[in-house]
Structures are given as structure tokens and as C-alpha cells.
Amino acid sequence: MSLPQNTESSSNVVGNNDQRPSPAKGFMILCSVVLVVGLLLALANVLGIADTWAAFLFALYWGAIERSNFRKLLHCAVGAAVGLTAAYFLHLLPLMYGSTAYVPCMIGVLVLVYCQTMGWFAIGINMVTMLFLLVGTIPAIQGSAQYPKLVASLALGVVYFSVVVWLANQVSRRTATRKLA
Numbered sequence: 001m002s003l004p005q006n007t008e009s010s011s012n013v014v015g016n017n018d019q020r021p022s023p024a025k026g027f028m029i030l031c032s033v034v035l036v037v038g039l040l041l042a043l044a045n046v047l048g049i050a051d052t053w054a055a056f057l058f059a060l061y062w063g064a065i066e067r068s069n070f071r072k073l074l075h076c077a078v079g080a081a082v083g084l085t086a087a088y089f090l091h092l093l094p095l096m097y098g099s100t101a102y103v104p105c106m107i108g109v110l111v112l113v114y115c116q117t118m119g120w121f122a123i124g125i126n127m128v129t130m131l132f133l134l135v136g137t138i139p140a141i142q143g144s145a146q147y148p149k150l151v152a153s154l155a156l157g158v159v160y161f162s163v164v165v166w167l168a169n170q171v172s173r174r175t176a177t178r179k180l181a
Contacts, residue, residue, distance in 0.1 A: 055157025079128035087136025088147045
């Protein structure tokens with residue numbers, strides 16, 4: 001059995017030395033990142049969302065792995081929600097039903113892994129599902145997080161980062177058009 005592999009080399013994805021920004025441009029990029037992150041944290045604070053890790057984990061996956069591809073946005077958002085929900089049930093069911101809940105929980109995880117391996121229900125069961133399932137089952141996270149607030153954090157991340165990327169694309173297109181003129 002072999003899973004599909006990305007054939008792009010790391011130098012193509014990350015870029016080689018010729019594609020590195022100048023120090024001044026790198027500093028401008030850093031300032032932009034600080035601004036984007038600061039605005040998200042301020043917005044999360046206003047909305048009463050303390051656990052922002054779900055928003056940032058979504059941004060990391062969609063931005064770095066899927067290269068902020070809007071065609072993959074729905075898959076990433078639904079997959080993250082499924083993974084987060086599965087992690088929540090893996091925490092909740094044993095609390096409610098004791099050790100007897102471990103068997104159905106493990107069967108549920110096996111079904112998710114099998115569906116992901118087979119490529120079934122790809123819109124909701126994909127690698128981002130597995131990432132959120134993995135992170136969401138970390139004991140420190142399960143012990144302190146509240147599921148509704150994590151869903152709110154995820155929703156905030158999906159909306160916020162998709163708007164930020166869309167705006168950045170618009171600015172980039174306008175700048176490129178002006179340079180050509």
C-alpha cells in the first residue's frame with residue numbers, strides 16, 4: 001500500500017536562495033505578519049475566544065500545506081471541524097460512560113483512518129482531519145479546552161484568514177497591473 005506523495009521537491013515549495021526577499025522586504029513581511037496575527041488576537045479577545053490555537057492551526061495547514069488555495073478551503077474547514085469534533089467525542093464519551101466507551105471510540109478512529117486511507121468522504125475526512133484529531137487529543141488541550149469555544153476559534157480562523165488571503169491577492173494583482181502599465 002502506498003499513499004499518494006507530493007512530487008514537488010522542498011526546494012520548489014520553499015524556494016531557493018534566488019527567491020529570498022531582500023532584508024528590507026523581509027522586514028516588511030515580518031511587520032505584515034505581526035499586524036495580521038495581532039488583529040486576529042484582538043478580534044478573538046473582543047469575541048471572548050481564548051483558545052486561538054485552532055484558528056492558527058487551520059491557518060498553518062491551509063497556508064503552508066494547501067498554499068492558501070481557495071479550492072481547498074472547504075475541504076480544510078470541514079476536515080478541521082470533523083477532526084475537532086472527533087477529538088471532542090474521544091474526550092467526552094469516556095467521561096460520560098467510563099472505560100466502556102474506549103472500544104467505540106477506537107472503532108470511530110479506525111473508521112476515520114480507513115476512510116482517509118481510501119479517499120472516501122474527502123471533503124470531511126482528510127489530512128487536516130487527522131491533524132486536528134491528533135492535536136485535539138493532547139491531554140493538556142482536552143483537559144482545559146471547551147468545545148464550543150474551539151469551534152468558534154476554528155470558524156474565526158477560517159473566515160479571518162480566507163479574507164486576509166483574498167485581500168492580499170487583490171492587492172498583489174493591483175500592484176502587478178500597475179507595474180505592467
